[in-house]
Every structure is written in structure tokens, then in C-alpha cells.
Amino acid sequence: FVAKTLAGKKVVLTAGPTYEAIDTVRGITNISSGKMGYALARACRDAGAEVTLISGPTGMAAPIGMQRIDVSSAREMHDSVMQTVGAADIFISVAAVADYRVKNRSEHKIKKGSGLPVIELEENPDILATVASLPAAPFCVGFAAESQNLLEFAESKRKKKRLPLLVANLAQHAMGADSNQVVLLDDAGAHALPDLPKPAVARAIVEHLTRLLPR
Numbered sequence: 001f002v003a004k005t006l007a008g009k010k011v012v013l014t015a016g017p018t019y020e021a022i023d024t025v026r027g028i029t030n031i032s033s034g035k036m037g038y039a040l041a042r043a044c045r046d047a048g049a050e051v052t053l054i055s056g057p058t059g060m061a062a063p064i065g066m067q068r069i070d071v072s073s074a075r076e077m078h079d080s081v082m083q084t085v086g087a088a089d090i091f092i093s094v095a096a097v098a099d100y101r102v103k104n105r106s107e108h109k110i111k112k113g114s115g116l117p118v119i120e121l122e123e124n125p126d127i128l129a130t131v132a133s134l135p136a137a138p139f140c141v142g143f144a145a146e147s148q149n150l151l152e153f154a155e156s157k158r159k160k161k162r163l164p165l166l167v168a169n170l171a172q173h174a175m176g177a178d179s180n181q182v183v184l185l186d187d188a189g190a191h192a193l194p195d196l197p198k199p200a201v202a203r204a205i206v207e208h209l210t211r212l213l214p215r
């Protein structure tokens with residue numbers, strides 16, 4: 001039995017990596033598996049929420065009982081979030097969004113033999129920061145994967161993006177793994193959870209965010 005603490009709430013959630021094309025067959029991505037985001041989408045659904053899951057390329061099966069929108073690049077993810085988030089009560093940004101995309105992407109497969117190719121980068125939009133600064137912003141939850149100074153970097157990120165809740169984890173332990181040890185950062189301070197399977201971490205996050213929701 002799961003308490004329907006999010007009954008009547010609309011949740012938009014991003015998960016997985018993004019893929020930034022270099023040419024027609026090559027791209028830049030990261031080791032995000034989508035497991036944490038998908039687990040959180042399921043936990044929100046189980047708590048009674050109406051969930052829209054906006055997913056980068058993961059190879060994971062679409063969870064039942066929610067709408068999944070498949071995207072590839074950060075810009076596609078951004079556009080899809082902007083189209084859906086207006087109706088949302090809660091936005092949860094779990095995706096490992098690429099900070100940069102390829103500026104000089106080739107419309108043909110790059111051939112060897114004409115000198116070393118140079119990949120130029122340009123900045124992607126910060127989806128979470130954009131949503132959090134909307135005039136009628138939903139309750140926003142961010143994730144921070146750091147490889148050092150976890151709490152310090154994560155709390156400054158929470159402040160900068162003006163988030164009521166941020167989930168901090170160590171990138172090298174969390175990404176791709178089946179379990180995760182996180183610290184929840186909110187206005188009241190830091191709340192550390194034990195190392196748990198991702199579905200259990202997801203349930204704990206849902207419980208925590210439910211207590212923080214405006215009523």
C-alpha cells in the first residue's frame with residue numbers, strides 16, 4: 001500500500017542522458033542510465049500523481065500508467081519541457097543534460113583523411129533554471145551530481161537556481177548504478193539518506209517533497 005500523497009498533482013520529470021550529435025552517426029553523451037529518474041517517475045505515479053516523463057535515450061521500457069515523451073538532444077528536452085510544464089504542479093529534473101552541444105555539427109558522416117576534425121561547442125539552455133524562474137513556476141526539484149565538495153557545490157547550485165529541494169549525490173557512485181546515497185537539501189538544511197536501491201531513494205524523495213509542497 002502506498003499513500004496517495006500526490007493525488008491530483010501533475011508532475012513533469014526529465015530523466016536519462018542527452019545526446020548531442022557531432023555528425024550523422026556520432027555524438028556526445030554521458031553515462032546516465034535513467035534508473036534514478038525512472039524510479040522517481042514510478043514513485044510519483046504510485047503516490048497518485050499524473051506523470052509526464054521526458055526521457056533522453058536510455059533503452060529503458062516505458063513505465064505503465066504515465067505518458068513518456070522521447071527526446072534526444074538538450075534542446076529537444078528543453079522544448080518538450082516548455083510545452084508541458086505550464087500545467088504542472090511539480091517539475092523534477094533528474095536528467096543529466098549536456099551543458100554543451102556541437103556548434104559545427106556535420107550533416108554528413110565526417111571522413112577521415114582531411115586533417116584532425118575540430119569540434120566546437122556552444123552552451124545549452126539550463127532547463128531547470130529556466131523553469132524555476134518562470135513567473136508561475138511549479139515546485140522544482142533538482143539533482144546535483146558532483147565529484148567533489150558535494151554539499152558545498154550542491155547548496156550553492158540550489159541557491160543559484162532558486163530550488164526548494166535539491167538532491168545531491170556523488171556522480172561517480174550514482175550514475176549508472178542500481179543504488180544511490182543522497183543528501184536532500186532544502187531551506188531547513190541537509191538531510192542525509194542511507195545508501196539504498198534507487199526505488200527506495202525515489203520513495204524517500206517523494207515523501208520529503210510532499211511535506212514541502214505548498215498547501
Ligand code: C5P
Pocket residue numbers: 014074093094095096097098099124125126127128129141142143144145157
Ligand atoms: O548545474 P548542473 O548541471 O550541475 O545542475 C544539475 C541540475 O540541473 C539537474 O537537476 C539537471 O537536470 C538540471 N540541468 C538542466 N539543464 C541543463 C543542465 C542541468 O535542467 N542544461
